[in-house]
Amino acid sequence: MAAATHEPIGHGEGGGAIQPYAIVAEFHDADAIVAAAAKARDEGYRHLDAYTPFPVHGLEDALHFSDPRIKWTIGICGFLGAIIGFSLQFFVSAVDYPMNVGGRPMVSWPSFVPVTFECTVLLASFGAVIGMLAFNGLPRPHHPIFETPRFELASQTSFFLAVEATDPKFDRQATVAFLEGLGAYKVSEVTYNPEDEVY
Amino acid sequence: MAVQEKLNISDPAELLTGEQSYSSLDHEIGDIVLDQKRHQMRWWLIVGAAFLLVNVMLMSIGYLLYMGIGIWGNNQPVGWGFDIINFVWWIGIGHAGTLISAILLLMRQQWRNSINRFAEAMTLFAVMCAGLYPLLHTGRPWVAYWLFPYPNILGMWPQFRSPLIWDVFAVSTYITVSALFWFVGLIPDFATLRDRSKPMWLKKLWGILAMGWRGSVKHWHRYEAAYLILAGLSTPLVLSVHSIVSLDFAVSIVPGWNVTIFPPYFVAGAVFAGFAMVLTLAIPIRKWYKLENLITPTHLDWCAKVMLATGTIVFYGYVMEVFYAWYSGNPYELFLKENRMGGPYAWAFWSLWICNGLMILPLWIPKVRKNLVALMIISQFVSVGMWLERFVIIPMSLHRDYLPSSWGMYYPTIWDFGMFFGTIGFFVFMMFLFIRFLPMINIFEMKDLLLRKEHDGHKNGAAHAAPAMGGGKGGE
Numbered sequence: 001m002a003a004a005t006h007e008p009i010g011h012g013e014g015g016g017a018i019q020p021y022a023i024v025a026e027f028h029d030a031d032a033i034v035a036a037a038a039k040a041r042d043e044g045y046r047h048l049d050a051y052t053p054f055p056v057h058g059l060e061d062a063l064h065f066s067d068p069r070i071k072w073t074i075g076i077c078g079f080l081g082a083i084i085g086f087s088l089q090f091f092v093s094a095v096d097y098p099m100n101v102g103g104r105p106m107v108s109w110p111s112f113v114p115v116t117f118e119c120t121v122l123l124a125s126f127g128a129v130i131g132m133l134a135f136n137g138l139p140r141p142h143h144p145i146f147e148t149p150r151f152e153l154a155s156q157t158s159f160f161l162a163v164e165a166t167d168p169k170f171d172r173q174a175t176v177a178f179l180e181g182l183g184a185y186k187v188s189e190v191t192y193n194p195e196d197e198v199y
Numbered sequence: 200m201a202v203q204e205k206l207n208i209s210d211p212a213e214l215l216t217g218e219q220s221y222s223s224l225d226h227e228i229g230d231i232v233l234d235q236k237r238h239q240m241r242w243w244l245i246v247g248a249a250f251l252l253v254n255v256m257l258m259s260i261g262y263l264l265y266m267g268i269g270i271w272g273n274n275q276p277v278g279w280g281f282d283i284i285n286f287v288w289w290i291g292i293g294h295a296g297t298l299i300s301a302i303l304l305l306m307r308q309q310w311r312n313s314i315n316r317f318a319e320a321m322t323l324f325a326v327m328c329a330g331l332y333p334l335l336h337t338g339r340p341w342v343a344y345w346l347f348p349y350p351n352i353l354g355m356w357p358q359f360r361s362p363l364i365w366d367v368f369a370v371s372t373y374i375t376v377s378a379l380f381w382f383v384g385l386i387p388d389f390a391t392l393r394d395r396s397k398p399m400w401l402k403k404l405w406g407i408l409a410m411g412w413r414g415s416v417k418h419w420h421r422y423e424a425a426y427l428i429l430a431g432l433s434t435p436l437v438l439s440v441h442s443i444v445s446l447d448f449a450v451s452i453v454p455g456w457n458v459t460i461f462p463p464y465f466v467a468g469a470v471f472a473g474f475a476m477v478l479t480l481a482i483p484i485r486k487w488y489k490l491e492n493l494i495t496p497t498h499l500d501w502c503a504k505v506m507l508a509t510g511t512i513v514f515y516g517y518v519m520e521v522f523y524a525w526y527s528g529n530p531y532e533l534f535l536k537e538n539r540m541g542g543p544y545a546w547a548f549w550s551l552w553i554c555n556g557l558m559i560l561p562l563w564i565p566k567v568r569k570n571l572v573a574l575m576i577i578s579q580f581v582s583v584g585m586w587l588e589r590f591v592i593i594p595m596s597l598h599r600d601y602l603p604s605s606w607g608m609y610y611p612t613i614w615d616f617g618m619f620f621g622t623i624g625f626f627v628f629m630m631f632l633f634i635r636f637l638p639m640i641n642i643f644e645m646k647d648l649l650l651r652k653e654h655d656g657h658k659n660g661a662a663h664a665a666p667a668m669g670g671g672k673g674g675e
Contacts, residue, residue, distance in 0.1 A: 030650050049415050049416060049417065050415070050416040051413055051414045051415055051416075052414050052416065052419065053221060053387075053391070053414060053643060053646055054387070054414075054419075054643035054644070054646040054647045054650075055419040055420075055422070055423050055643075055647065056416075056419075056650075059416050059419075060416050060419075060420045063416055065416060065417060065420055066420070067417070067420060067421055067424075070421045070424045070425055071424055071428065074425070074428050078432075088348060089359040092348060092356040092357070092359060093356075093358075093359050093360070096356060097354075097355065097356040099358065101358075101360055104360070108360060111359065111360040112359060114362075114365040114368070114369065114439065114443055114446075115359060115364070115365055115368045117435070117439060118365075118368040118369050118372040118436075118439070119368070119372075121372055121376060121432045121433075121435070121436045122372045122375060122376065124428070124432055125375070125376045125379050125380075125429055125432055125433075126379070128379075128383075128425040128428050128429050128432070129379045129382075129383055129425065129429070131421075131425065132383070132421050132422055132424075132425035133410065135421050136415075136417065136418045136421055136422070138410045138411050138412065138418075139410035139411050140410070140411040141406065141407075141410075141411050142411070143411060143413055145413055145415075146413065152394035152395075153394070154394075154413065154414050155387070155390040155391040155393070155394045155412075155414055156221060156222060156225050156391060156394060156395065157220075157221040157222050157225070
């Protein structure tokens with residue numbers, strides 16, 4: 001079972017062509033997948049993804065992946081929270097319902113700090129969680145990668161490296177041979193029918 | 200790198216013992232949820248007893264809603280009684296969870312990995328208990344939304360210069376952010392449970408909760424960024440929450456309340472009480488569910504050290520309270536101290552000093568910190584002590600303030616006790632439901648810890664460092 005299947009790619013039940021999605025290699029060691037990812041990158045593959053049961057450090061560097069959007073999203077949300085929190089208190093205490101407490105100024109800003117701070121944290125936290133899910137494209141119940149044999153181990157004990165079919169260097173035979181050369185436990189070809197993917 | 204390694208006191212070898220592999224971790228933690236036969240009669244006994252207390256709580260609330268808060272012991276001059284004592288007590292207990300999950304994450308303390316999920320759940324349930332008290336103390340909880348600023352036909356707004364409205368914002372933000380933090384931590388573990396469970400309906404249930412998590416490096420990258428920033432947000436948040444709770448008192452002019460030491464002293468007290476509760480729950484549960492290899496004596500030792508450190512800060516606060524009463528020369532402050540030490544509630548004051556001052560002293564001895572029975576007993580003293588602290592601060596300051604003509608006594612009623620023990624039952628009930636139906640230890644973080652442990656083993660043993668890790672490992 002070490003080699004990929006090479007049946008001609010046919011047609012799905014609902015019509016529509018079945019296309020290759022990726023060639024996926026399974027590893028049993030976190031260090032091995034980092035090394036493999038680096039080698040695949042050196043070989044010239046660009047559309048790579050790795051699936052691991054826990055965050056393996058060094059893997060995103062090996063794949064040259066970085067997404068600063070999440071940090072910006074959180075920052076902007078926090079900033080919005082601060083503005084909303086402070087303007088709410090400003091509007092309430094100085095404009096709409098001014099109340100003179102011991103001759104203090106209407107905009108007694110030091111006493112507005114706690115609520116401004118809480119609003120900042122609240123919106124930034126929602127930004128973090130919703131932003132993380134949105135950029136990751138979640139919730140998404142099904143994904144072609146789930147068709148990989150033994151993929152249920154990706155959340156348990158195994159580390160998967162995928163060379164996606166969209167990669168310019170993707171070639172069914174050559175990629176399979178390359179991944180097998182990296183010492184993968186098992187290499188499989190994953191196909192999907194784009195019409196079945198509803199998201 | 201050398202400095203980082205020195206600073207990183209966590210030695211993974213001590214934090215994860217026994218022969219472990221990724222699948223043994225899945226089995227040890229995940230199967231507590233998936234293999235329901237692992238829960239013995241003991242679970243039912245505890246949940247049953249706790250459920251009885253939940254009913255006591257529901258009855259107390261029901262009767263309170265029917266009669267009004269006159270059934271409680273609060274009255275002039277003591278307007279804040281059990282309701283506020285228990286509010287502060289519960290919210291303090293919750294703070295250890297955030298400390299473990301957020302502050303220790305920022306400090307790269309790997310020992311948090313085994314106890315953070317559990318402690319975060321504790322936070323969530325403790326804050327639920329805490330929130331009940333001010334909600335019911337309003338007397339008409341069905342109009343509790345009046346606490347929030349919203350445009351209304353009364354043309355009224357909350358007073359933003361009052362610490363009480365800060366409290367509304369702080370506590371509601373705290374519970375929301377704690378829940379988010381907890382849920383985000385659970386998503387990868389939901390995926391593990393989805394992939395491990397056999398029946399289709401169960402797979403679907405975990406699948407819905409995991410939201411299609413597939414552990415892609417892209418997912419993890421954003422996930423870690425979001426999680427770290429959430430921790431960075433929770434850290435000042437938890438400090439602000441108890442500081443604001445303390446300002447409810449410190450901003451007023453009641454003797455014994457109007458002091459600047461309150462915010463740090465309250466925060467330290469919160470962490471102190473919280474770690475006592477972590478130990479109270481962790482010691483029996485690690486034994487019952489055979490998690491001794493994951494929650495090791497080293498963890499308990501360090502929890503005890505945090506408890507000792509914060510307890511010492513709290514006790515310093517007690518001593519300072521006596522000092523500034525004398526140093527201020529203010530007769531009302533001086534009288535308050537005399538009243539605390541020799542007045543009608545002197546028993547509470549001296550019990551407090553014994554529980555939080557004397558009883559934690561054995562923790563200086565390393566052997567005591569490794570002795571589970573001793574830790575369990577000391578934790579109980581701390582929980583009682585921290586409850587007494589709030590009793591000493593709240594009713595004892597109120598019952599005799601400036602005007603002797605308005606002095607009085609505070610007598611809690613059976614309904615006060617009903618609510619108090621009821622919320623304890625609710626807390627235990629929720630904790631045990633959590634243990635049975637959700638993974639109580641963070642599975643993916645334990646796997647990370649295991650990898651670190653293996654790398655350390657390589658470095659020390661075969662003198663061969665892990666290949667191609669790009670310096671990404673270690674304590675940075």
